[in-house]
Every structure is written in C-alpha cells, then in structure tokens.
Amino acid sequence: MSTRNACAVFAILFSANAAFAASAHPAPRLGTPMTAEDATKWDLSIFPDGRGLPPGKGVAKDGKVIFDTQCASCHGDGGRGATAEELVSIEPQSLKEEAASKAIGPYWPYATTVFDFIRRSMPAGAPGSLSADELYAVTAYLLAANKVIGDTDEMNAKSLPAVKMPNRDGFEWVGVKK
Amino acid sequence: MTTELTSDDLQPVAGGGLLHRRLFLKSGLVLATAGAAGHAAAEPPAKLSEDLASPSWMHAPGAPFTPYGKPSKHEARVMRSIGANKDLPTNGVSWTPLEELEGIITPSGLHFERHHNGVPEIDPAQHRLVIHGLVKQPLMFTVNSLLRYPMQSHLIFIECGGNSNAGWHEEPIQRPLGGFHGLVSCSEWTGVPLAILFDQAGIDPKATWVIAEGADGAVMNVSLPLKKLMDDAIVALYQNGERIRPENGYPLRLVIPGFEGVTNVKWLRRLQLTTEPVMARNETAKYTELLPSGKARQFTFEIEAKSLITSPSAGQKMFGPNIYEIKGLAWTGRGKVAKVEVSADGGQSWAEAALQEPVLSRCFTRFRMPWNWDGKPTVLKSRATDETGYVQPEREMLVKERGRNGYFHYNAILSWGIDEDGAISHVYA
Structure with a gap:
C-alpha cells in the first residue's frame, strides 16, 4: 500500500469513528440483501391472528395418541403435570386463588401460542419433529382437555386463532403501552 | 491519617453497631470478614506442613505456561450450582456463587445460566x-x-x-x-x-x-x-x-x-x-x-432496584465480636444506584453504606459498611434506592402488593439473622 493510500484509509477510519461517536451511523454495510420470499423461510413466528400458521388440521382424538407417547412422560397423564409443568386444569377455579393454576386453560391468553410453542420447542428430545397435522392434533387435544374447545372440534389455520381463551383479557402490560 | 480507631470512630451511626462509612478513609484499617463455615480459608489446619518464612514453592521451579488459565485448585469450591429438570437436564439453571465473589465483574465461567433446552453447539x-x-x-x-x-x-x-x-x-x-x-x-x-x-x-x-x-x-x-x-x-x-x-x-x-x-x-x-x-x-x-x-x-421488562449483602450471608460464620465489613451488591434496570442503606437492627434504623466506584448505569454497584458487632443476635438488611427515587421494598410490602403466586420479579429486602454463636441464616424479618 502506498503512503498516500494508507493516509486515505486512516482518514476514513478516523472520520467513521468520530461520526459513529456522534451519530452512530457511518458503519460498513455488510448485510446481504434477502428477498421477502427468502426471509419467509426463516420466519417461524405465529401471531395471535393466525399469521404464520401452516396448512393442516387435527382433532383431539389423534392428538391424545401423540401426547401419550411423546409428552406424558414429562407432563404427566392427561397433562396434569409431572417433572414438567401442568398443562391441563379442569377444576373450576379463579385466578384470584392463592395457588391458582397457570395451566393452558385457565391462564394462557392465546391458543396460537400452544401450537407455536410445541412447534418450536417440543418434544424437548426432538424439537421440530412433529408434522403440521400432528401439531394441530396435539393442540386440539390440549385445548379439549382444558374444556376450551369440544372433543371433536377440528383445529386448523382458521379455527385455531378463532378460539377465545378464557384469560384473553387477563394481562396488564407493565413495560409498554397497549 | 491515623489507623488507630478513636472513640469517635466507634460512635455508631445507627442501631446494632453500624459505623460511619467514612471509616473506610482510614488507611490500613483492618476489618474482619465473616467466613464460609467449613472451608480451608476459614479454618487453617492445626499443623502447618510448610515453613511459612521459606515455603517449598520458593525453592523449586513453578509450573510451565498454560495457553488458557484456570482458577487455583484451592478455589475449586467456587462453582455455579446447578438446578435442572431430572427428566430433562437441558432445562434448568445454574446459579452464580455471589457470596464467593468480590468487586462487580462476574467471571465468564461463573455467569449464571438459564437454558430452555441446553447449549447449542453452533458453528x-x-x-x-x-x-x-x-x-x-x-x-x-x-x-x-x-x-x-x-x-x-x-x-x-x-x-x-x-x-x-x-x-x-x-x-x-x-x-x-x-x-x-x-x-x-x-x-x-x-x-x-x-x-x-x-x-x-x-x-x-x-x-x-x-x-x-x-x-x-x-x-x-x-x-x-x-x-x-x-x-x-x-x-x-x-x-x-x-x-x-x-x-x-x-x-x-x-x-x-x-x-x-x-x-x-x-x-x-x-x-x-x-x-x-x-x-x-x-x-x-x-x-x-x-x-x-x-x-x-405482562412485559415486565425492567429489573427494579435490588440489593443483597454478600457477606455476612447464610452459611457463613462470624468470628466473635469485632469490627466487620458488611459488603454487598446493588443494581437497578432503571439507571444508577443512588444509595444503599444498611440496617443492623432488623430494619429499625438505617445508615448509608459507601458505594464503591465506579457506579455505572445498569451495572452491579458494590457497597461496603463498617460494623461493630457486639456478639448479640441481630438481623442485617440492605435497601437500595435508584436514581429515579424507587426504593427496594420490604418483603411484607411486596407480598401484599403481588401475592405469592407471581413467581417472577422478586426484589424484596433480604434479611440475614445472626445468632449468639455467629451462625447466619436467612430470615423473614
């Protein structure tokens, strides 16, 4: 590198640092542009309105088979809790009680969260291994076991976000305005 | 400045024998520290194998260089303690041994962990x-x-x-x-x-x-x-x-x-x-x-002000009446810690502790307080106030406001009970 070029590089570095301190802007632009379609392949978010849900369907009867073989060893028979937390609570109760259950039925505000969490994190030994139909079926089983939906109700990309959880309005935002 | 303690120095600033934080300005002042019950530093062996004036390690070459250093084998007890699901050991936590550490930086190998399904091996x-x-x-x-x-x-x-x-x-x-x-x-x-x-x-x-x-x-x-x-x-x-x-x-x-x-x-x-x-x-x-x-x-993002006394603390032992250094950590997600007060009489009276520099925003702040313990049973507490004026609450107040089923964001004042034998335990007081 010639002296002149080296000076030019120093000048750029210096001005970049000085500007960074002031406005935090001039930095290299090293991100590779992606198309919106490419980004979709990375996108695992499922929103309460159902955005992100895949095609597929399932009912509680099929979900119970999957639950019994892949989930009950930690979550207990019928999802009543064991070494992993209780997912199902059917006793009538109020969240005002001292030891109120935070199972899916009484506590979780959105049904889409059940599907999303199982898809991204469960079963813990092989996360991401269930098919869309299996995910809808297990979700239907857990919602039906909590008496939130009927035993034969089909869960799919349309019916799941339409489920209104009993505690939908039970949360007060602390750190940010609604 | 003299290192001798005068009767003025020993004039308590609050109940239970708390002394003024300016005592730290006395050069060479030696304060006792509670020791961890049952470890080597607390109880030296009755018979020493080395000639202390000329120990064997002064008469032999030491160990060779190491590409990545580790703590002394004599500090092997200083480890994270692990609490994980027995059926799913990748879901759990490991705790930082705060009572074993000084200053404000947590060594990276002792930084707490919370994993929901283990540590991924990422290329x-x-x-x-x-x-x-x-x-x-x-x-x-x-x-x-x-x-x-x-x-x-x-x-x-x-x-x-x-x-x-x-x-x-x-x-x-x-x-x-x-x-x-x-x-x-x-x-x-x-x-x-x-x-x-x-x-x-x-x-x-x-x-x-x-x-x-x-x-x-x-x-x-x-x-x-x-x-x-x-x-x-x-x-x-x-x-x-x-x-x-x-x-x-x-x-x-x-x-x-x-x-x-x-x-x-x-x-x-x-x-x-x-x-x-x-x-x-x-x-x-x-x-x-x-x-x-x-x-x-929901979305309780900010950590509210909290402090705790790291020494003396539960499981440690006091070594009889003496002048001790009470020390601890304080922090707040809302900026800087403005002050930390300490009580040595179960919260009846409080005095301000010395805050060690640097006091930085959203960082641990180390506090220290000299204390003349008379050997009688008492309760120690610390209370942080942040720069927004928020004051760390007593447990009773926090439980009254939040109940006991909230599980998260517990930041109440922590109390250590000290008995007549110098044993220290966690108390609600």
Missing part, C-alpha cells in the same frame, strides 16, 4: 442473523461481517426474571446466597449497536415491536419494544473481552441493558420488526406475574 461459519419484517430491505449477516462493524462496550448486569423466586415461599429458604439469588451476573458486553443494523435495513415507520429468536433447541423467542432496542441494545459478540461463552449465547447475544434476562436472547438468529407482540409462550404462560386480583403483569 459460527454456519450461523446467520436475519433482520426482516417491516423493513425496506431484509438483511442477512454472517458472524464475520458483524465483527467488522464499529462496536461499543457496556458493563451490564443481566438478571433472570425468575431470580430469587424462593423469596415467595412461606418459609425462608436456607442455602448459600448464590443458590437462590444467583441468577444475576455482571459482565462487560461488547458488540454492534442494533440501531446501526436496523437503520441499514431501513425501518418501516409502522414498526413498533421486534421479535427476537435464538438458534437453540427451544428456538426461544420474545417480543420487545423497538424503541428500547434502538436506544441501547447491542448484538454482543464479546463477554469480558473474549468471545461469548457457548452457554451465554455464542456467537451472538442480544444484550438489552436493564431488561430481564429472558429478553437478552442468546444464540440470536432472527429479528423481525412488527406492529404487535407475537405472544410467545415465554411472555404469556411464563415470565408474567399473576396478582391477587386475578390479573397478571
């Missing part, structure tokens, strides 16, 4: 960070490209929202301090200000939330307010000067000063700008606090 050459959603141009970054950006360093505490949750129990838990308050640690985090990366992607003015997601086996995700991320969040690559340890997010961790641990997403792979929260499991079913009213607090 940095095959890891990417994607920024997409409400942006003009979705972008993908390699780890090497992020290493070429201008960086910032911040000394930041990170505290798990579930730290200290044994405090909600009806009976005070008896464990060494770190074993129930040790889901908090403090490191120097260095990385790229997120605002730079977001600006390069071009933020759509409609965006208000960001969904952050990790590349672990839980694909852990949370929703965060865009404004805070633009203010001071960084994509961290370094912890305490070296690349982040695997258990703390290697190769990339989102670090959000003052926000609860779960939002500081480890193994960061994706940031999606949106108009609303995604309502992930870890911001609805967990990390929310159910109140006695039946309503639950």
Whole structure:
C-alpha cells in the first residue's frame, strides 16, 4: 500500500469513528440483501391472528395418541403435570386463588401460542419433529382437555386463532403501552 | 491519617453497631470478614506442613505456561450450582456463587445460566442473523461481517426474571446466597449497536415491536419494544473481552441493558420488526406475574432496584465480636444506584453504606459498611434506592402488593439473622 493510500484509509477510519461517536451511523454495510420470499423461510413466528400458521388440521382424538407417547412422560397423564409443568386444569377455579393454576386453560391468553410453542420447542428430545397435522392434533387435544374447545372440534389455520381463551383479557402490560 | 480507631470512630451511626462509612478513609484499617463455615480459608489446619518464612514453592521451579488459565485448585469450591429438570437436564439453571465473589465483574465461567433446552453447539461459519419484517430491505449477516462493524462496550448486569423466586415461599429458604439469588451476573458486553443494523435495513415507520429468536433447541423467542432496542441494545459478540461463552449465547447475544434476562436472547438468529407482540409462550404462560386480583403483569421488562449483602450471608460464620465489613451488591434496570442503606437492627434504623466506584448505569454497584458487632443476635438488611427515587421494598410490602403466586420479579429486602454463636441464616424479618 502506498503512503498516500494508507493516509486515505486512516482518514476514513478516523472520520467513521468520530461520526459513529456522534451519530452512530457511518458503519460498513455488510448485510446481504434477502428477498421477502427468502426471509419467509426463516420466519417461524405465529401471531395471535393466525399469521404464520401452516396448512393442516387435527382433532383431539389423534392428538391424545401423540401426547401419550411423546409428552406424558414429562407432563404427566392427561397433562396434569409431572417433572414438567401442568398443562391441563379442569377444576373450576379463579385466578384470584392463592395457588391458582397457570395451566393452558385457565391462564394462557392465546391458543396460537400452544401450537407455536410445541412447534418450536417440543418434544424437548426432538424439537421440530412433529408434522403440521400432528401439531394441530396435539393442540386440539390440549385445548379439549382444558374444556376450551369440544372433543371433536377440528383445529386448523382458521379455527385455531378463532378460539377465545378464557384469560384473553387477563394481562396488564407493565413495560409498554397497549 | 491515623489507623488507630478513636472513640469517635466507634460512635455508631445507627442501631446494632453500624459505623460511619467514612471509616473506610482510614488507611490500613483492618476489618474482619465473616467466613464460609467449613472451608480451608476459614479454618487453617492445626499443623502447618510448610515453613511459612521459606515455603517449598520458593525453592523449586513453578509450573510451565498454560495457553488458557484456570482458577487455583484451592478455589475449586467456587462453582455455579446447578438446578435442572431430572427428566430433562437441558432445562434448568445454574446459579452464580455471589457470596464467593468480590468487586462487580462476574467471571465468564461463573455467569449464571438459564437454558430452555441446553447449549447449542453452533458453528459460527454456519450461523446467520436475519433482520426482516417491516423493513425496506431484509438483511442477512454472517458472524464475520458483524465483527467488522464499529462496536461499543457496556458493563451490564443481566438478571433472570425468575431470580430469587424462593423469596415467595412461606418459609425462608436456607442455602448459600448464590443458590437462590444467583441468577444475576455482571459482565462487560461488547458488540454492534442494533440501531446501526436496523437503520441499514431501513425501518418501516409502522414498526413498533421486534421479535427476537435464538438458534437453540427451544428456538426461544420474545417480543420487545423497538424503541428500547434502538436506544441501547447491542448484538454482543464479546463477554469480558473474549468471545461469548457457548452457554451465554455464542456467537451472538442480544444484550438489552436493564431488561430481564429472558429478553437478552442468546444464540440470536432472527429479528423481525412488527406492529404487535407475537405472544410467545415465554411472555404469556411464563415470565408474567399473576396478582391477587386475578390479573397478571405482562412485559415486565425492567429489573427494579435490588440489593443483597454478600457477606455476612447464610452459611457463613462470624468470628466473635469485632469490627466487620458488611459488603454487598446493588443494581437497578432503571439507571444508577443512588444509595444503599444498611440496617443492623432488623430494619429499625438505617445508615448509608459507601458505594464503591465506579457506579455505572445498569451495572452491579458494590457497597461496603463498617460494623461493630457486639456478639448479640441481630438481623442485617440492605435497601437500595435508584436514581429515579424507587426504593427496594420490604418483603411484607411486596407480598401484599403481588401475592405469592407471581413467581417472577422478586426484589424484596433480604434479611440475614445472626445468632449468639455467629451462625447466619436467612430470615423473614
């Protein structure tokens, strides 16, 4: 590198640092542009309105088979809790009680969260291994076991976000305005 | 300045024998420290094998160089304690042994852990960070490209929202301090200000939330307010000067000063700008606090002011009446710690402790207080006030406000009971 070029590089570095301190802007632009379609392949978010849900369907009867073989060893028979937390609570109760259950039925505000969490994190030994139909079926089983939906109700990309959880309005935002 | 203590020095400033913090200005003042019951430092062997004036290690070559240093074998007890699910050992925590550490920096190998499904083995050459959603141009970054950006360093505490949750129990838990308050640690985090990366992607003015997601086996995700991320969040690559340890997010961790641990997403792979929260499991079913009213607090991002006395603390022992140094840590997610008060009479009277410099925003602050213990049973407490004027509450007040089923965000005043034998235990007082 010639002296002149080296000076030019120093000048750029210096001005970049000085500007960074002031406005935090001039930095290299090293991100590779992606198309919106490419980004979709990375996108695992499922929103309460159902955005992100895949095609597929399932009912509680099929979900119970999957639950019994892949989930009950930690979550207990019928999802009543064991070494992993209780997912199902059917006793009538109020969240005002001292030891109120935070199972899916009484506590979780959105049904889409059940599907999303199982898809991204469960079963813990092989996360991401269930098919869309299996995910809808297990979700239907857990919602039906909590008496939130009927035993034969089909869960799919349309019916799941339409489920209104009993505690939908039970949360007060602390750190940010609604 | 004299090192002799005068009767003025020994004039208590509050009940129970608390002395003025200016006593630390006396050069050479020696204060006793409570010792950990049952370890070597506390009880030297009755018969020494070495000639102390000329020990054997002065008469032989030492060990050769090591490429990466480790603590002395005599400090092997200083370890994280692990609490994990017996059927799923990848889901659990490890606690920082706060009572064994000094100063304000947590060694990287002792930084607390909370994993939802273990520590992923990530090849940095095959890891990417994607920024997409409400942006003009979705972008993908390699780890090497992020290493070429201008960086910032911040000394930041990170505290798990579930730290200290044994405090909600009806009976005070008896464990060494770190074993129930040790889901908090403090490191120097260095990385790229997120605002730079977001600006390069071009933020759509409609965006208000960001969904952050990790590349672990839980694909852990949370929703965060865009404004805070633009203010001071960084994509961290370094912890305490070296690349982040695997258990703390290697190769990339989102670090959000003052926000609860779960939002500081480890193994960061994706940031999606949106108009609303995604309502992930870890911001609805967990990390929310159910109140006695039946309503639950959600998006309780900021850690509120907290302090605890690290010495004397549970499981340690006092060595008879003497002048002791009470020492501890204080922190707040809302800025700087303004003051820490200490009580040596169960909260009847309080006196201000000395805050050790530096006192930094959203960082551990070390406090110290001289104390003339008369050997009588008493209760020690510390109480932090932050720069917004928020005062750390007594447990009774916190439980009255939040009930005992909230589980997260326990920051009540911690009390240590000292009995006539000098034994120290956790008490509710």
